[in-house]
Amino acid sequence: MRITSPAVSVKDIWDALVADFGVAGSYGILVETNLDGKVSLAKANLTTLETRLSAARATKLDSLDAAISSRLAAADYKQLTKGLTEHAALMTRAYGDLAAETYEDLLDVTAAGYLTGLWLSFHLEAGQLNRHDIIIEVDGSEVAPFDTSATAHGNIGTPGEGVCFLTTWDTNWIYILMCTPMYRFDTSLKIRIYQTNPSAAYAIGVIGNVTYLTE
Amino acid sequence: MALHRYVKKKFGMATRSYPITDPVSCLTTVTDLLKNNPDRLSYLLVNLGTTAMYVAWDRAVLATHGVYIAPNGGSFGLSADEDAELVGMALFGISTTSANDIYCMVTEGEPG
Numbered sequence: 001m002r003i004t005s006p007a008v009s010v011k012d013i014w015d016a017l018v019a020d021f022g023v024a025g026s027y028g029i030l031v032e033t034n035l036d037g038k039v040s041l042a043k044a045n046l047t048t049l050e051t052r053l054s055a056a057r058a059t060k061l062d063s064l065d066a067a068i069s070s071r072l073a074a075a076d077y078k079q080l081t082k083g084l085t086e087h088a089a090l091m092t093r094a095y096g097d098l099a100a101e102t103y104e105d106l107l108d109v110t111a112a113g114y115l116t117g118l119w120l121s122f123h124l125e126a127g128q129l130n131r132h133d134i135i136i137e138v139d140g141s142e143v144a145p146f147d148t149s150a151t152a153h154g155n156i157g158t159p160g161e162g163v164c165f166l167t168t169w170d171t172n173w174i175y176i177l178m179c180t181p182m183y184r185f186d187t188s189l190k191i192r193i194y195q196t197n198p199s200a201a202y203a204i205g206v207i208g209n210v211t212y213l214t215e
Numbered sequence: 216m217a218l219h220r221y222v223k224k225k226f227g228m229a230t231r232s233y234p235i236t237d238p239v240s241c242l243t244t245v246t247d248l249l250k251n252n253p254d255r256l257s258y259l260l261v262n263l264g265t266t267a268m269y270v271a272w273d274r275a276v277l278a279t280h281g282v283y284i285a286p287n288g289g290s291f292g293l294s295a296d297e298d299a300e301l302v303g304m305a306l307f308g309i310s311t312t313s314a315n316d317i318y319c320m321v322t323e324g325e326p327g
Binding site for chain 2: 002003004012
């Protein structure tokens with residue numbers, strides 16, 4: 001007994017597919033139509049996403065810019081001061097005699113740093129304007145010695161030292177305001193007055209303020 | 216005449232072959248495909264239709280009682296050499312979905 005069956009034809013396969021999935025051609029078109037629609041939706045969503053990401057990125061960058069600027073401003077000051085310790089000192093001397101050829105220190109700092117500001121006001125004896133020297137001593141050397149005579153006003157300072165003083169004066173009062181931003185000292189800073197007369201004492205009073213940075 | 220000599224020697228008698236012209240279709244109801252014929256030595260039945268059909272040697276032929284013949288060229292053949300008296304028995308068929316055209320060739324030995 002011989003029983004044979006024909007090989008499954010392509011038509012049989014096709015017919016079976018049509019039976020399972022619908023009419024050939026229309027199914028394909030339906031798939032294509034659906035795919036096009038889905039692809040269009042996906043493209044639209046991607047475009048929206050891209051737009052939002054761009055906006056978010058721009059916003060983030062703006063925020064970062066603002067934050068960086070703020071921090072830079074803070075860092076500028078820190079960098080300028082190099083993280084140094086800030087100091088402010090009040091300098092006073094009650095009006096009274098300073099002996100002949102005698103120093104008196106208003107400020108004596110042993111450190112490394114920068115002189116950043118100086119304001120001094122003096123009360124002198126009437127008619128005794130040229131009796132005292134005001135001395136800035138940096139690292140043991142006088143930087144800007146000047147006296148309180150009537151002619152010693154205006155820009156006073158040793159050329160090249162980098163320290164500039166503006167002064168004004170009247171009969172009894174002399175004011176000194178240092179306008180240079182930072183003046184370096186490596187070992188010490190002293191602000192002193194010196195009574196120049198070799199034989200007599202003359203009165204002087206001082207009030208002032210100094211600011212400086214130390215490392 | 217070599218074929219004739221060979222067949223006669225094989226079967227021990229002369230034979231003749233002819234197509235079955237009635238019926239030409241297997242219906243969806245029990246169809247008499249081959250009558251009982253003790254002279255029949257072999258036959259070949261081909262399902263030319265597009266649906267399956269089943270054959271059996273009794274009228275109870277159904278999809279659950281019979282031999283499956285595939286559509287679009289499935290065939291069913293018997294020979295006395297292998298199938299003995301089964302070849303001469305009446306054959307009945309039924310199609311499952313729609314009537315199927317069939318093609319059947321029969322070989323008989325000379326009556327004796």
